[in-house]
Amino acid sequence: MRTPMRRRLQLLGARTGVRVRSVLVAVVVVLVALLLGGSALVLALWTSLEQSAEATGVTRAAEVVSQVAADGVPATAATLGERGRTDAVTLLLDDRGTVVGSSRRSATAALSLERPDVGAYSSVERDIDTLDEGGEWKVVTTALRSADRTWFVQVAVPIRVQRDTVRTVTVLLLAAAPLLLAAVGVAVWVLVGRALRSVDQIRATVAEIDARRLDARLEVPPTRDEIAALAGTMNAMLDRLQSSDTAQRTFVSDASHELRSPLATLTTAGELAARTGDDEARARLLATMNAELGRLGALVADLMTLARVDAHETVTAPADVDLDDLVDTEARRLRTTTDLEVQSRVEAVRVSAEPARVAQPLRNLVDNAARHAARTVVLTLVREGREAVVRIDNDGPPIDAADRDRVFERFVRLDASRSRDAGGSGLGLAIARAGIASQGGRLAVVEHPEGWCRFEVRLPLPDAGGAVGDGPDALGPGTLVPDGGGGA
Structure with a gap:
């Protein structure tokens, strides 16, 4: 009843x-x-x-x-x-x-x-x-x-x-x-x-208010009551919508521009390969097409990663991640695939995070350091207070203070790296910052005592103070491994 x-x-x-x-x-x-x-x-x-x-x-x-x-x-x-x-x-x-x-x-x-x-x-x-x-x-x-x-x-x-x-x-x-x-x-x-x-x-x-009038705002009455608070909240929401719309339009425009170049190259190479009768020329054109396809695939993968980050989509369930293993793996990979001098100073540190959201940003940062380094890359992992700190240093030109935030914007290439071959698509650092931020961490460009270029990642340790990794590849605290040490 x-x-x-x-x-x-x-x-x-x-x-x-x-x-x-x-x-x-x-x-x-x-x-x-x-x-x-x-x-x-x-x-x-x-x-x-x-x-x-x-x-x-x-x-x-x-x-x-x-x-x-x-x-x-x-x-x-x-x-x-x-x-x-x-x-x-x-x-x-x-x-x-x-x-x-x-x-x-x-x-x-x-x-x-x-x-x-x-x-x-x-x-x-x-x-x-x-x-x-x-x-x-x-x-x-x-x-x-x-x-x-x-x-x-x-x-x-x-x-x-x-x-x-x-x-x-x-x-x-x-x-x-x-x-x-x-x-x-x-x-x-x-x-x-x-x-x-x-x-x-x-x-x-x-x-x-529609997509064409996102700049319109509500008149906030001077009453300082709930109605005024509602109008202020609506204006703040419209500010966020306008910022999001502007960012989306810019992103779509930049993505279209980035996709247009490899597509145009593929179209031109395909037409030339269809018309030419020279096997050697056709092989060169096919090699160019394969390179552009690889670049196009990487760009699409980066765009999908950013879309998942923006949608707060969980890649994997949070788990205990041994940061020292990830940093050591990247150091070994860099020693194997480049001629750079790679040094690492790694403490055993474990955090609770989504492994993919930590591993990919580290790889992007290491690849960025290798791309701009003159001769040496240094990877450091230490525990400072209740945070795990990863520093990726390279002896290439440092980033100006005015560009230290802009460098993490999407499709941004600084003047020193305008070439697509050298600078990539301009999404790697944006993906790195978004991934680290999704795990409650911070990524920033900071000063290096010797004037090098330094990227610093800070991740929160678990409440227990951060369990140390005890895997077979974990290095002792403060261990400095020079180029060639522990190669994969």
Whole structure:
């Protein structure tokens, strides 16, 4: 039963708008407050009037008791009518309940059957019609001793006026409640409508923004409230969208430009190979086509890698990665495939990361160092605090400070490496930085004490402080391996 009812309420809430729901909630809250507050007010008013009537009766009875003690019963009974009050009826009774004195001629019988002890007071409510004015009365009774007899004093105070007052207040509250609820509903409707008008303006403005108008921005009201925060957030989102769109357009343009060159070369070489009858020329053209195909395949692979990084696509599950093994593998590969002097200083360090997202950036950085080195490449792996630090140094020309961030942009080639044969496609460093960043690390160009070119990779160590690698190829801390040491 509860589940269908809950579903109905959820469906009702989904069908009604914010404005209607706000009005309903406000009306219900005010209605509950009126019921609780009105009930408390009526109860407090009734209790106060009842206590006031009872206090009046007790005071009058105490006066009669004092008069009896001073003048005696006969004198007091004789003067009750002279000192009677129009709003109260006072009786003096003997121990048999017979009226011996009364403030009104119409009061000829006891008003209450209550017979308290001497000095005590009792109070009851009675509907008495035998008096001049009928209705409800508060009757207070007390007892006293005089002339070795017990006497009773009864004072009746009318409470019809008090009850009429309570009824009037109750009627007024009931009559004012619908008006107050209607006023609250209208006020909330208007106020929420004004607030939602700003939201609707934001919605309409955002709906008009498309790919051709990404530079449009919302007007932020000076109210410093949630609406202003929403407009500021939307503008920040539009800034990100515009930046992303600009980067995407630039990327597509650069990628198209990079792909156009090998495709044009392939097209020209294919046409020449089809027309030529010279086997030697055809072989040269086929070799050129194979080289361009390899370049094209590498470019497509780089583009796919960047696309996966941008989409935060996981290549493999995070695992323990022995950085010293990766650095040692790259040093061995470089010694085998180049004539450079390769030195390595490796500490045993292990991190938790996706292996492919660490291995590929290291390879790209090592290949970049080999491409620009004059004679020597130095690979260093150390632990600094809670980070693993990999430094890739080469003795080639250093990167100017103004270009140290730009060098990681996509399809960027610095002036010293404009040649495609020397500089590649301009994606290697971008892939390296994106891969390292996806693992919570940092890649930057930093100063080298001897003026060389240095790339520095910093990766966070595990919470335990980084377990050291203990594989067979792990090198001891601080081991410097010169060119030719440990060749693969």
